[in-house]
Amino acid sequence: AQTVTQSQPEMSVQEAETVTLSCTYDTSESDYYLFWYKQPPSRQMILVIRQEAYKQQNATENRFSVNFQKAAKSFSLKISDSQLGDAAMYFCAYRQGAQKLVFGQGTRLTINP
């Protein structure tokens, strides 16, 4: 069974600084998708960034980028120029095809002004 592990329960960063959230996963599949979701106190799960496993190039969305290491089964999220609005729970998730999302335990990110 696929598993996703986030080893950092909490992280904090100064506003305008850069922070990296870690995620590792376990799968025997070669074709899959990886996601980072953000969940603010409002509860809605918001997609931050996604990566297709067959793509070697790391995904980037404005201030958010990933470091995807397929062989190491690692998928970290880098947030540059952190803003107060980035404060939230961040979840790493795995999906194969149209199947279920498998989530990690989450990392609570605090932004210090």
Added chain:
Amino acid sequence: DAGVTQSPTHLIKTRGQQVTLRCSPKSGHDTVSWYQQALGQGPQFIFQYYEEEERQRGNFPDRFSGHQFPNYSSELNVNALLLGDSALYLCASSLTGYSNQPQHFGDGTRLSIL
């Protein structure tokens, strides 16, 4: 373009009761997945519905059941409620055949069991 909508927002029940949660998918989506998120945890997959049938199921007891209607909306039913069923229930929709597209989530229903 309406996103995923869930109702009710919050619900309080007592042990042994039954509850029904509702979800309307994003316009154009045909697949609905349900997740249970306990406080401080990541969401856990309950089941997924497509073409009015349960297509996948997670490790949840038969007390959890669902339904999908011809308009793609869905219900999650939980019978014989236990204290441990207290959680945020998230609905996510997607379009089958486009697996490169992410699932879209609703705001969730907070279920509290007394």
